Amino acid sequence: MPTPSIPSTHTDLLDAPVATLGTIAPDGRPQLSAVWFLNDDGVVKISLNVARQKTKNLTANSAANLFILDTANPARYLELRGDATLEPDNDYAFADRVGAKYGGVNLRDMDGPDGKRVVVTITPVRVNAVDLSR
Amino acid sequence: MPTPSIPSTHTDLLDAPVATLGTIAPDGRPQLSAVWFLNDDGVVKISLNVARQKTKNLTANSAANLFILDTANPARYLELRGDATLEPDNDYAFADRVGAKYGGVNLRDMDGPDGKRVVVTITPVRVNAVDLSR
Numbered sequence: 294m295p296t297p298s299i300p301s302t303h304t305d306l307l308d309a310p311v312a313t314l315g316t317i318a319p320d321g322r323p324q325l326s327a328v329w330f331l332n333d334d335g336v337v338k339i340s341l342n343v344a345r346q347k348t349k350n351l352t353a354n355s356a357a358n359l360f361i362l363d364t365a366n367p368a369r370y371l372e373l374r375g376d377a378t379l380e381p382d383n384d385y386a387f388a389d390r391v392g393a394k395y396g397g398v399n400l401r402d403m404d405g406p407d408g409k410r411v412v413v414t415i416t417p418v419r420v421n422a423v424d425l426s427r
Numbered sequence: 428m429p430t431p432s433i434p435s436t437h438t439d440l441l442d443a444p445v446a447t448l449g450t451i452a453p454d455g456r457p458q459l460s461a462v463w464f465l466n467d468d469g470v471v472k473i474s475l476n477v478a479r480q481k482t483k484n485l486t487a488n489s490a491a492n493l494f495i496l497d498t499a500n501p502a503r504y505l506e507l508r509g510d511a512t513l514e515p516d517n518d519y520a521f522a523d524r525v526g527a528k529y530g531g532v533n534l535r536d537m538d539g540p541d542g543k544r545v546v547v548t549i550t551p552v553r554v555n556a557v558d559l560s561r
Contacts, residue, residue, distance in 0.1 A: 310501060311496070311501040313447055313459065313494055313496065315449050315457035315458075315459050315492075316457065317451075317455070317456075317457060318508070320490075321451070321488075321490055322451075322490040322491070322492060322508050322509070322510075322552075323449030323450065323451060323457040323459075323490060323491070323492040323508070324449075324492065324506075324508060325447065325449050325457075325459070325492045325494040325506050325508075326506070326555075326557075327496060327501060327502070327504050327557070354455075356454075356455055356456040356457060357456070357457070358449075358456065358457040358458065358459045360447055360459040362445070362447065362461060362496065362498075364496070364498040364501065367444060367445040367461060367498065368461070370461050372458075372459050372460070374452070374456050374457070374458060374459075375456070376456075418456075423460075423461070425461075
């Protein structure tokens with residue numbers, strides 16, 4: 294099945310500062326967290342520390358949702374429902390690209406010396422681009 | 428088990444204009460939507476049209492998450508992970524209370540003449556009050 298595309302009315306939200314990541318917690322309930330993310334040529338990618346529960350959730354169950362609210366107009370949002378693939382980012386190459394988006398933050402400083410990160414790529418099977426204000 | 432309480436640092440978010448509701452879609456993936464909600468004396472309640480997929484999701488699986496982002500400071504958020512209970516709101520008594528919060532909106536106008544609504548109450552089993560900016 295081809296990956297559904299994001300309508301041009303909502304592609305600006307791929308450059309928003311924050312998104313909400315939905316995963317499935319061990320008890321089966323949805324777990325939601327605010328995350329930094331990167332728009333990699335239209336593909337949404339997140340840098341996660343492997344020690345975090347949301348990363349463990351995705352390792353156990355790839356079901357994921359990236360939800361981006363237009364904070365200036367909360368009637369407008371983009372929902373990317375799909376699956377996450379995780380790849381090692383041992384040298385922080387991707388984490389550094391995310392840090393650059395956020396004013397040059399060094400994500401190593403958040404993780405401590407034993408930190409390990411993965412690149413999480415969200416591949417949507419369903420895209421909902423909503424604007425209730427129109 | 429007693430319902431976990433919301434720390435006073437984050438109770439103001441119960442009066443925010445918008446929240447993100449997480450449910451479990453029929454395919455097992457998290458489904459996220461922006462929702463209006465009401466702070467009913469510290470208890471979070473939502474008015475949903477029964478015809479919407481998120482309402483069907485909650486009828487099939489009560490697992491729910493209400494996530495409130497501080498849109499003025501997206502490093503701060505409140506996550507209420509728990510279960511939803513649904514009660515009929517055939518006379519729109521609760522929907523009218525929600526409409527009053529949103530400047531006197533009549534939710535019947537959104538639903539059409541055959542609309543049916545339920546009151547969705549979120550009972551958290553876990554509360555995450557996050558402020559990464561502190």
